[in-house]
Amino acid sequence: MIKNCWCILFLLTSVLAAQNSQEQTPDITVDDIQRQLQTKDLPTSTRIDNLLILGYENINKSKDSAVYYLEKALKLSKVEKDSFNIIRAYNRFSVLEKYLENDSNTLKYADSALQYGSIANQKHFAGIAYAHTNKGLAYNYLERFDLSLESFLKANSFLLKDAQDIQTKTYLAENYTHLAAIYSSIKNNETALECIKKALILSKSIDAYWETGESYEFMFAHYFDEKQYPLAQKYIDSAQTMYAKVENVQGIQFLDKYRAEIYLKQDKPDLAIPIYDALLQLDKKDSVAYILAEGYTFLSKAYTKKNNFTLATKYLDSARVQASISENLSHQISIASQQAKIYKQKKQLGLGILELQTILKNNEISLFQESKKDLYKELSELYTLNKDPKNAFLSLQQHHRIKDSLRAILQKNKFNVIQSEFNYNELSAKLESKNAQLQVSKAEQKLSRDKTYFTFGVLGLILLFFLISFYRQKKLNTIKRENLIAKQEVLSIKQEALDAQVIFKNKQITDFAIHISEKNELLEKIKIKLKEVKVINDTHKAVVKDTIHFINNDIDQNKEKIQLYQQVNETNDSFRAKIDQLYTNLNDKEKKVATMLRLGQPSKQIALQLGISAASVDNYRYNLRKKMEIPKGHSLKDFINKI
Numbered sequence: 001m002i003k004n005c006w007c008i009l010f011l012l013t014s015v016l017a018a019q020n021s022q023e024q025t026p027d028i029t030v031d032d033i034q035r036q037l038q039t040k041d042l043p044t045s046t047r048i049d050n051l052l053i054l055g056y057e058n059i060n061k062s063k064d065s066a067v068y069y070l071e072k073a074l075k076l077s078k079v080e081k082d083s084f085n086i087i088r089a090y091n092r093f094s095v096l097e098k099y100l101e102n103d104s105n106t107l108k109y110a111d112s113a114l115q116y117g118s119i120a121n122q123k124h125f126a127g128i129a130y131a132h133t134n135k136g137l138a139y140n141y142l143e144r145f146d147l148s149l150e151s152f153l154k155a156n157s158f159l160l161k162d163a164q165d166i167q168t169k170t171y172l173a174e175n176y177t178h179l180a181a182i183y184s185s186i187k188n189n190e191t192a193l194e195c196i197k198k199a200l201i202l203s204k205s206i207d208a209y210w211e212t213g214e215s216y217e218f219m220f221a222h223y224f225d226e227k228q229y230p231l232a233q234k235y236i237d238s239a240q241t242m243y244a245k246v247e248n249v250q251g252i253q254f255l256d257k258y259r260a261e262i263y264l265k266q267d268k269p270d271l272a273i274p275i276y277d278a279l280l281q282l283d284k285k286d287s288v289a290y291i292l293a294e295g296y297t298f299l300s301k302a303y304t305k306k307n308n309f310t311l312a313t314k315y316l317d318s319a320r321v322q323a324s325i326s327e328n329l330s331h332q333i334s335i336a337s338q339q340a341k342i343y344k345q346k347k348q349l350g351l352g353i354l355e356l357q358t359i360l361k362n363n364e365i366s367l368f369q370e371s372k373k374d375l376y377k378e379l380s381e382l383y384t385l386n387k388d389p390k391n392a393f394l395s396l397q398q399h400h401r402i403k404d405s406l407r408a409i410l411q412k413n414k415f416n417v418i419q420s421e422f423n424y425n426e427l428s429a430k431l432e433s434k435n436a437q438l439q440v441s442k443a444e445q446k447l448s449r450d451k452t453y454f455t456f457g458v459l460g461l462i463l464l465f466f467l468i469s470f471y472r473q474k475k476l477n478t479i480k481r482e483n484l485i486a487k488q489e490v491l492s493i494k495q496e497a498l499d500a501q502v503i504f505k506n507k508q509i510t511d512f513a514i515h516i517s518e519k520n521e522l523l524e525k526i527k528i529k530l531k532e533v534k535v536i537n538d539t540h541k542a543v544v545k546d547t548i549h550f551i552n553n554d555i556d557q558n559k560e561k562i563q564l565y566q567q568v569n570e571t572n573d574s575f576r577a578k579i580d581q582l583y584t585n586l587n588d589k590e591k592k593v594a595t596m597l598r599l600g601q602p603s604k605q606i607a608l609q610l611g612i613s614a615a616s617v618d619n620y621r622y623n624l625r626k627k628m629e630i631p632k633g634h635s636l637k638d639f640i641n642k643i
Contacts, residue, residue, distance in 0.1 A: 030054065030057055033050045033053055033054060034054070036050055037050055044076065045082075048073050048076050048080070048082065048085045049085075051069045051070070051072050051073035051076070052069070052070070052073045052088055052089060052092060054069040055067075055068075055069035055073060055089075055092055055096075056092055059092070059095060059096050059099050060099060063096070063100065066096050070089055070092055070093055073085065073088075073089045074089035074090070074093075077089055083116050083117075083124065084124050084127065086113075086116045087113045087116050087124055087127035087128070087131070088127060090110070090113035090116065091110070091127060091131055091134065093105075093109040093112075094109035094110045094113065094131065094134040095134060097109060098134060098137055098138060101141070103141055103142055106134055106135070106137070107138050107139075110131045110134040110135045110138070111131075113127060113128070113130070113131035113134075114128060114131045114132070117131065125159065126162050126168065126171075128158045129154075129155040129156070129158040129162070129171070129175075130155070130171075132151045132152070132154040132155035132158065133151065133152065133155045133171075133175060133178070135147075135148075136151030136152040136155065137178075139151060140181075140182065145182050145185055145186060145416065146416035146419065148182055149179065149182050152175050152178050152179050155175055156172060156175050156179075159171060159172045159175065160172070166206045166208075169202050169203075169205065169206050169208075170202075170203070170208050170211060172202055173199040173200075173202040173203040173208060173215075174199070174211060176195045176196065176198045176199035176202070177195070177196060177199045177211070177214055177215060180192045180195035180196040180199065180218055184222075189222065192222070193219075193222065196218050196219065196222075199214075199215045200212065200216075203215060209242045209243070210242070210243070210246045210248060212242045213238075213239045213240075213242030213246075213251060214239075216235045216236075216238040216239035216242060217235070217239045217251075217254075217255070219231075219238075220232045220239065220258060223235065224258070224261070224262065224265075227265075229262050229265060229266055232258075232262055233259070233262055236258055236259055236262075239251070239255055240255050243255070253279060253282070256278075256279055257275075257276070257279060257298075259275060260272040260276050260279075260298065263275070264298075264302060267305060269303070269306050270306075272302050273299065273303075276295055276298050276299055277299070279295060280292070280295040280296075280299070283295055289322045289323070289325040289326035289328075290322070290323075290326035292322040293319045293320075293322035293323040293326060293328065294319075294331060294334075296315045296316065296318040296322060297316065297319040297331065297335055297338055299311075299315040300312045300315040300319060300338050300342075301338055301341075303315065304338070304342055307345070309342055309345070312342055316335060316338055316339060319331070319335050319338075320335050323335055330368075332363075333359060333363075333371050336355050336358070336359040336375075337356075337374070337375065339352075339355045340353075340355045340356050340382065341378075343355065344381075344382060344385070349382055349386040350386065353382050353383065353386065356375055356378060356379045357379070359375065360372070360379075369402050369405065369406055370406065372398075372402050373399055373402040376395050376396070376398040376399040376402065377399045379395040380392045380393075380399060383395055389526075389529070389530060389533065389544075390543055390547055393526060393547060393551075400519060520555050523551045523554060524555070526551060527548055527551045527552070530544050530548055530551075531548065575594075575595055575598055575643065576591060576595065578643050579643065582643070583627060583628060585627050586627055589620065590620055590623055590627070592610060593606060593610070593617065593621070593624065594624055594640055596609065596610075597636065597637055598640050598641060598643075600637075603617045603618065603621070621636055624636060624640075
């Protein structure tokens, strides 16, 4: 959980950092730059540079001023046909829109920068890299991790082509940290650690203390989530050393909060409380409501650990006041959860249940799924302690439903990232093959010219002509052989990618089956416990009986889900290959509906499995008949079964 929060925080701080490595602001004031602009004989290149600096300096101060200076810089750069500064101007517009959280405009300006980079024959590697990075940041906020990953990979590919100076290496290190954050978002911790280690090597090599500190902070978050607290503590210390070198006060304060979190996880509230007390005194000076709410909530948790419910309640009341001011839903959820924990420890289970029910009811639409999942689990535990098995089961069922949904989203994101990696590698292979073919073409052209020279220059030297012809043929054979090897390598890469897709599909089936089995085991345990419950009241007996019947049906449905999932995947491999070949005009959703029809699934079941309405299924059936050109009077199902 800490790592996910850190990833979000890092990406937020990257909005303006996206341009810091491009150039350093000169050691002159803004006033000095503005005075320079009043000079009539100021060189055009210097004027453009100053306008870009002023635009950048106003990004987080005044939108109107930033737009004014950047538009003037862009206009003047276009008049001068200065592709380098055109790219810089568009990149800064992209950063401005990212700061304003306007992701669509961020993408638009980044694409404009890339367009001019293409016109300039991709000579401005750094500018092109920054544009790809801005796109990566925007896609990450849109939770399109696949496109975000692809953008950062492209950015790195251009940075690696650029001069490996300090600025380029710094920016490359930041991009590796971006990649680590993306892989962490999809729970690919191994690859995330590989990326952060690359970032560390680069930042250490150039004494980039700020970036090194960020990498150590990432390592802390990883080991904190893995509950390896001594290692997490080690990396906090390392990060603090780096931040101290660059006087990153805010970063050090965050590290202190993390340090207090570790102490609390280790059941050492006496060590955590003084840290947060000191931080809270600093936060009070700024009077930022959401920060104060966070601090008061933490202290409430700490005093709850000490069973000091008086102080725990006092600090939680203060947190509630600040959360109402900030209108921060995540803090309101945290406060409700903490209040329920206090009631739980005080054996006031009814009040705890009411607290969680209220936050769930009042925020049903706006609550994040992750928060809902945790709240329903806490609610189930309270119902269990309150000897209410029916509501405990219903709450636990909601918890697992949301958990299943989040797992499905995670699996989808994982697959999309794998597909994006495959597409990127395939594109890179194609480019390499194209370059190889270009080299072959150049070689053949050279050989053709050589032949012409030989024809006119050495007509009388027959022996020499034969020797040269032999050399030419030998060289052509070598080139063709190298080209063939390159093509074989591309085919090998494609085959490896296809094998990886098959392995991934099989793993999905296995993971799903394991999850359903675990769920069935839990339901069986609940059923046994219910059978052991001794009830005299007939109404309660009926409730227990209905609940057991409900559980048995759910177990049977889970078994059917596994069978259907396997059937869909088995059918999908052969059937989808056929319809992909025969009907290229079908979209993915239409292909899924066709597959379900081939399995004999009714419209209602198809709607349930795909998460759409029955009316939508009817529309898909109509589109299938139209696109497959099925004559009237012929059955759609019979037609599909004959494919």
